[in-house]
Amino acid sequence: MDPAPVTPELLDAATRWSSWSWWGLIAFGIIAAITAIATVAFTFIQFWSGGVLGRHSEWRTATLERETARANERTAELQKEAEAAKLEQERLRQLLAWRRLTADQMKKLVDELTGITFPVTLQVNNADPEATRFAADIGEVFQQAGISYEKKTAIVFSDDPIPGLRVYGRADEVHRIADPFHRLGIAIDGQQKDADLVFHVAAKPPPKP
Template sequence: MFNIIPQAADAIYSWSNLLIVLGAMLALVGTVGAVWSGGVREKFADERITANEAETAKAKAETAQALLEQERLKSVMSWRRVTPTQAKKLATALSDKSIEPWLAWVGDDPEATMFRGDLEAALSAAGIKTKYFSGYARAVGLSVKGGTSEERQTLLQAFHAAGLPLYESDQVGLMKGQLEITVGTRPPPDFHGKDL
């Protein structure tokens, strides 16, 4: 069949068997290496996934904190207004009171002017007659002064029941001791009325 001598056929046979055994060993080593390195790769992939999940959670927490801060800043920067609910509460608390306060404000401050208008409407709805004065050049917050102690307490209780930040001032108003609500410039967030 082939023109080779028996010794050559034996040598080819021996080498072929050796290569088969060597190939099987290489296949075994390759399989073991692939299985082992696959496990190692999975471990690193799991660590990366865990790290990414932790970073995602941190980013979500930071985003939530930033949104809260944004809402806080909006509330600090927004103009004061009297809501319909606050106006109703004010009207309920003052409905049977007979007081006639001055409603004074910083006339050059558009926010204070708008807020004073809201307060005027709410007080009118409560049946309270007010007098006007916009001669203040500088005032902060929403304060009551003058009048009797009972009148001031009536206003303080009504405003607080409505959620409006009225405070009692010991300064002398421009209305010569008459009951006066002063609408000043919007105060800073940490203002407590007694800071002046």
């Protein structure tokens, strides 16, 4: 008999490694299959979770946009309310503030009224402190302009007296004394009457709406 081409030890080693390699192929095949399945599964999960996160992001963005729009609307409303409150405060300030002649107004009135020679009666409701104070400013103007005037007080009991400044007298005299006030933007009502001029200081008119 011819001798065997391999030794028994080499044959045993080859047998063992053949068996191990077979099981290795099976094991790593299973691992490869699991890896492929896991790759597909994780890819699907990524796709699914990305869609969920995308929808949530869109919802959150839309919600933030709505909340921002509501906040902007509320800000606009608050600004309108603040403007209305400011206008109301100004209306109340004008309503409560006393009428006064500024130094510049007094100087201009003195310059224009200087030279008047006809007598003037300055009449005021002494029950109205605001009108009395304003009449004092006008009286000071008359005095500095060299106007001969007499101050008279009267108590007005009417529930609705005519407010503001009124001048009664002859037409030329009314214009001579009322026009300088008009040019300064001070409202004054002139009425023609065949008598010496009366300059009446009544209650402060209500502010215009």
